[in-house]
Amino acid sequence: xxxxxxxxxxxxxxxxxxxxxxxxxxxxxxxxxxxxxxxxxxxxxxxxxxxxxxxxxxxxxxxxxxxxxxxxxxxxxxxxxxxxxxxxxxxxxxxxxxxxxxxxxxxxxxxxxxxxxxxxxxxxxxxxxxxxxxxxxxxxxxxxxxxxxxxxxxxxxxxxxxxxxxxxxxxxxxxxxxxxxxxxxxxxxxxxxxxxxxxxxxxxxxxxxxxxxxxxxxxxxxxxxxxxxxxxxxxxxxxxxxxxxxxxxxxxxxxxxxxxxxxxxxxxxxxxxxxxxxxxxxxxxxxxxxxxxxxxxxxxxxxxx
Amino acid sequence: xxxxxxxxxxxxxxxxxxxxxxxxxxxxxxxxxxxxxxxxxxxxxxxxxxxxxxxxxxxxxxxxxxxxxxxxxxxxxxxxxxxxxxxxxxxxxxxxxxxxxxxxxxxxxxxxxxxxxxxxxxxxxxxxxxxxxxxxxxxxxxxxxxxxxxxxxxxxxxxxxxxxxxxxxxxxxxxxxxxxxxxxxxxxxxxxxxxxxxxxxxxxxxxxxxxxxxxxxxxxxxxxxxxxxxxxxxxxxxxxxxxxxxxxxxxxxxxxxxxxxxxxxxxxxxxxxxxxxxxxxxxxxxxxxxxxxxxxxxxxxxxxxxxxxxxxxxxxxxxxxxxxxxxxxxxxxxxxxxxxxxxxxxxxxxxxxxxxxxxxxxxxxxxxxxxxxxxxxxxxxxxxxxxxxxxxxxxxxxxxxxxxxxxxxxxxxxxxxxxxxxxxxxxxxxxxxxxxxxxxxxxxxxxxxxxxxxxxxxxxxxxxxxxxxxxxxxxxxx
Numbered sequence: 001x002x003x004x005x006x007x008x009x010x011x012x013x014x015x016x017x018x019x020x021x022x023x024x025x026x027x028x029x030x031x032x033x034x035x036x037x038x039x040x041x042x043x044x045x046x047x048x049x050x051x052x053x054x055x056x057x058x059x060x061x062x063x064x065x066x067x068x069x070x071x072x073x074x075x076x077x078x079x080x081x082x083x084x085x086x087x088x089x090x091x092x093x094x095x096x097x098x099x100x101x102x103x104x105x106x107x108x109x110x111x112x113x114x115x116x117x118x119x120x121x122x123x124x125x126x127x128x129x130x131x132x133x134x135x136x137x138x139x140x141x142x143x144x145x146x147x148x149x150x151x152x153x154x155x156x157x158x159x160x161x162x163x164x165x166x167x168x169x170x171x172x173x174x175x176x177x178x179x180x181x182x183x184x185x186x187x188x189x190x191x192x193x194x195x196x197x198x199x200x201x202x203x204x205x206x207x208x209x210x211x212x213x214x215x216x217x218x219x220x221x222x223x224x225x226x227x228x229x230x231x232x233x234x235x236x237x238x239x240x241x242x243x244x245x246x247x248x249x250x251x252x253x254x255x256x257x258x259x260x261x262x263x264x265x266x267x268x269x270x271x272x273x274x275x276x277x278x279x280x281x282x283x284x285x286x287x288x289x290x291x292x293x294x295x296x297x298x299x300x301x302x303x304x305x
Numbered sequence: 306x307x308x309x310x311x312x313x314x315x316x317x318x319x320x321x322x323x324x325x326x327x328x329x330x331x332x333x334x335x336x337x338x339x340x341x342x343x344x345x346x347x348x349x350x351x352x353x354x355x356x357x358x359x360x361x362x363x364x365x366x367x368x369x370x371x372x373x374x375x376x377x378x379x380x381x382x383x384x385x386x387x388x389x390x391x392x393x394x395x396x397x398x399x400x401x402x403x404x405x406x407x408x409x410x411x412x413x414x415x416x417x418x419x420x421x422x423x424x425x426x427x428x429x430x431x432x433x434x435x436x437x438x439x440x441x442x443x444x445x446x447x448x449x450x451x452x453x454x455x456x457x458x459x460x461x462x463x464x465x466x467x468x469x470x471x472x473x474x475x476x477x478x479x480x481x482x483x484x485x486x487x488x489x490x491x492x493x494x495x496x497x498x499x500x501x502x503x504x505x506x507x508x509x510x511x512x513x514x515x516x517x518x519x520x521x522x523x524x525x526x527x528x529x530x531x532x533x534x535x536x537x538x539x540x541x542x543x544x545x546x547x548x549x550x551x552x553x554x555x556x557x558x559x560x561x562x563x564x565x566x567x568x569x570x571x572x573x574x575x576x577x578x579x580x581x582x583x584x585x586x587x588x589x590x591x592x593x594x595x596x597x598x599x600x601x602x603x604x605x606x607x608x609x610x611x612x613x614x615x616x617x618x619x620x621x622x623x624x625x626x627x628x629x630x631x632x633x634x635x636x637x638x639x640x641x642x643x644x645x646x647x648x649x650x651x652x653x654x655x656x657x658x659x660x661x662x663x664x665x666x667x668x669x670x671x672x673x674x675x676x677x678x679x680x681x682x683x684x685x686x687x688x689x690x691x692x693x694x695x696x697x698x699x700x701x702x703x704x705x706x707x708x709x710x711x712x713x714x715x716x717x718x719x720x721x722x723x724x725x726x727x728x729x730x731x732x733x734x735x736x737x738x739x740x741x742x743x744x745x746x747x748x749x750x751x752x753x754x755x756x757x758x759x760x761x762x763x764x765x766x767x768x769x770x771x772x773x774x775x776x777x778x779x780x781x782x783x
Contacts, residue, residue: 037437096750102436103375104753107574108746110567115742122731122739234563238448241441276456283445290438291430 002271007148009271010264015154016224017263018161022216023240024247024255025168026086026209032185032250033205034094036102039109042237043116044086044210048078048217049228050124056132056222071156071222078218079211085116086210090203113234120230131225153223164215165256168208172252181205185250235279239266242286248299257297322500329492337485349484351596352671355589356487357549362572362588363494363581364541369570370579371498371507372534373514374431375440378447379542379569382420384561385450386543388469390416391477391550398479405481413490413547420543421536423450428535432528447566454558474557475550482552490548491585494541498581510534514579571745577755587756593671595737606729607722611713615705623701644696651699 023045030038052074056062062070093112097105142151172178183191184201192198220236221228243262247254262282269278289296341349365379390412398408427446431439457463458471469475501507512520513530521527550556559565572591576583631637716722748756 037441093746093750097753100749100753103574103578104749106375106437106440107571108749110571111742111745111749113742114564114567115739115746118736118738118742121735238441238444242445245441273461277452280449280452283449286445287430287442290434290442294433294438 004147005271009267011148011150011154013264013267014260015157015263016266017260018157019216019220019224019259020236020240020243020262021256021259022161022164022212022219023236024243024259025165025252026213027241028244028247028249028252028255029181029205029209031244033181033188033202036105037109037241038094038206038209039106039237040089040112040116041209041213042233042235042240043113043120044082044089044233045213045217045220045237045240046120046228046230046233047085047116048082048214049221049232050120050129050217051078051081051214052218052221053129053132053228074218074222075160075215078214080214082214082217083207083211086206086213087203089210090206094206095199095202117230117234124228124230126230128227128229131227132221157219157223160215160219164212168212168252171208177201177204239279239282242282242289245286245296246289248296251296251298254296254298318503322496326492326496330489333485333488333492336488337483341484351593353482353484353487353552355593355671356484356491357545357552358569358572358592359585359588360487360491360494360545361542361569362576362584363491363498364538364545365569366573366576366579366581366584367498367501367510367541368534368538369573370577370581370584371502371514372510372531374531374534375436376427376431376443376535376538377440377570378427378443378445378450378566379538380561380563380565381447381450382423382539382542383546383549383565384454384556384558385423386416386420386540386546387550387556387560388454388475388546389419389543390547391475391556392469394477394479394551395475405479408479409481409486409548409551412551413544416547416550417540417544420546421540423543424536424539425532427539428532431531431535444563444566447561447563451558451561451563454561470556472558474555477550477554477556479551480554482548487545487548487552490541490544495581495585497537497541502581571741574755575745575748577757577759579759580755580757580761582761583755583757591741595741603730603732606731607713607716608709609731610716610722611709612705614712615708618708619701619704622704623697638693641693641696641700644699645692645694646696648695648699 023041026041026044027038030036030041055074055077056070060070060073065073089112093108094105097108142149143155144150172181180191180196180201181204183194183196184198188198191201217233220226226232239262240259243258244255245258246261247256247258262285265281265285266278269275269281344352361379361383365376368374368376368379393412393415394408401408403411427443430442434442454469455472457467457469458473459468460471463471501510509520509525509530512523512525513527517527520530546556549560568591569588572588573584575591576585576587
């Protein structure tokens with residue numbers, strides 16, 4: 001244990017947590033509206049990361065472009081591409097099953113997940129793509145604040161996450177569609193009786209959730225720099241789900257806090273010298289949470305367990 | 306819901322069971338002695354792996370189908386068993402010096418006990434969790450097991466310096482398991498879960514699935530039943546794991562990966578939750594059928610696009626046609642019935658043609674049986690009444706094929722696509738997981754209860770197809 005490294009580890013943990021939080025938001029919103037776990041969400045995140053890769057490495061000339069503009073273009077392409085993917089998945093696979101038993105929907109979600117992964121194997125090829133964090137960099141030099149080194153990527157991740165979350169918060173609380181979303185999440189049947197177009201609200205929820213996952217994928221590919229492969233979304237997806245449960249599923253601020261806790265815990269485990277177990281922490285945490293406080297940190301209802 | 310039939314308790318019933326078990330045992334032994342030596346190693350491996358998956362699916366069916374829990378970490382029990390038995394053999398086999406097959410029995414029992422203990426550990430949270438949450442906790446347990454094994458390399462991060470080979474693999478060192486061992490385990494697993502349903506205990510399992518509250522109100526100890534289901538399913542999976550370790554000679558942590566668990570769940574769901582025959586056959590089929598795709602020639606990307614677009618157009622067309630009034634007329638349905646018979650003939654012909662071609666007659670024979678099974682199970686619920694549906698399917702298939710050629714021709718004319726894709730080809734065997742995913746989604750949309758639902762498979766459905774009204778002697782669980 002090296003105590004001097006702790007602040008730096010916390011910064012890395014928060015950066016990782018911000019990405020988890022973005023994915024967790026999609027889980028929590030979809031669960032809030034439809035009461036089902038969208039297993040394919042992690043794969044949407046994978047597609048977002050690949051879109052960012054292709055945008056920066058193939059579709060645009062990264063050397064002649066202003067890095068800020070490039071980052072923005074990457075973000076937009078990832079978000080829009082993932083939103084389209086999420087909308088089509090909802091329309092083709094989940095909507096026909098709206099009244100089917102829960103288990104059928106869960107299996108369909110697994111099917112969709114497998115389809116995106118193995119379909120991705122064709123479009124993206126099996127060999128992992130190298131990280132692009134060195135190629136797309138906003139700042140040439142890291143900033144040093146009181147012993148903590150912040151580089152451009154970390155600031156970008158935190159900044160973009162904050163902006164997206166503020167936007168989402170505004171959308172859900174201050175717009176008509178957001179209110180419709182909350183109504184559907186409160187009571188699906190009653191909302192449709194009140195004249196809310198439930199299918200449209202569900203589609204919008206999927207679109208927004210997938211766009212946020214796409215943003216998360218883009219930022220992970222750019223800033224954190226894990227090599228990309230078609231199965232890259234599976235584990236982060238499950239961890240983000242755990243983050244959503246931790247914060248109280250269906251609760252938007254809860255997902256953000258849960259994601260941050262998750263990211264920090266993961267880096268702390270590595271810091272303690274048990275890096276091999278870092279993926280297991282999420283699941284141990286999940287089991288403990290579900291057994292002790294199933295409604296999560298911020299959840300108010302206990303209907304689901 | 307039909308009334309649940311009374312449990313069989315007569316001595317005749319059990320003696321019949323016993324005799325048929327002995328007969329199956331002898332039959333398997335005969336297969337091992339006379340048929341297996343005729344096959345090449347590849348076929349033996351494929352068939353044996355099929356039996357492994359069938360065993361796993363039937364044992365998961367005890368938890369998911371019969372007791373109504375939702376476990377998604379079944380592969381974890383399998384690797385727990387495999388590592389327990391494999392480690393025992395790797396360390397102790399040479400010292401003890403028992404004959405291999407006796408030793409295998411000991412290892413199987415040991416692995417089953419260890420996996421059963423793991424079953425208790427997972428079963429306990431199930432007392433408080435339901436549905437999606439139970440699914441995700443069991444999945445998490447599976448991942449914890451995999452990561453735990455990954456780290457047990459005798460190094461710094463391992464518990465008590467345990468050495469299971471870490472993320473690489475565990476070398477067992479003894480290839481003892483033969484085809485018939487696995488077949489025997491499958492028969493035992495099927496017999497156990499089938500006989501369970503015939504006893505008063507089985508009714509307790511079923512009532513826990515149907516309505517937990519009502520079951521506990523009439524005096525069923527649902528807590529005990531749920532843990533018992535987990536322990537039973539887990540130890541059978543663990544036994545399969547031990548056999549696998551001695552079949553494959555090595556075990557890797559990824560044998561218990563999430564994808565493996567998903568596959569087992571998919572087998573149970575496709576076969577029909579709660580249907581023992583459904584789980585067994587779906588498990589066997591889903592691990593063997595993908596091998597058939599290896600024999601097909603590669604397909605070009607543009608043809609593939611043509612097929613996909615053709616399918617989309619055919620589905621849209623089907624929706625439009627369904628709304629027209631003439632589809633409810635008598636003439637339409639009789640035309641479709643005739644087409645349905647044609648479909649069955651085409652399927653039979655395809656199976657026959659497949660049988661004639663060169664490679665490995667036993668595998669081909671298995672494919673014919675599976676095609677027959679699928680046909681019969683599709684007919685199962687409706688009998689003859691499902692023929693128009695088949696005819697309609699054949700019609701749409703014809704539409705897809707007809708549309709594919711003009712579409713591919715047009716695609717070849719578009720320079721952007723022609724330049725980039727004309728040389729790209731895919732082998733169907735690479736596409737098998739994507740195909741599997743699509744069929745999973747389609748089956749769930751068309752038939753959410755699985756191919757057989759709660760029913761058991763029987764020959765009487767075959768008679769129904771030809772209009773015979775044979776009484777269904779099968780005692781269904783529901």
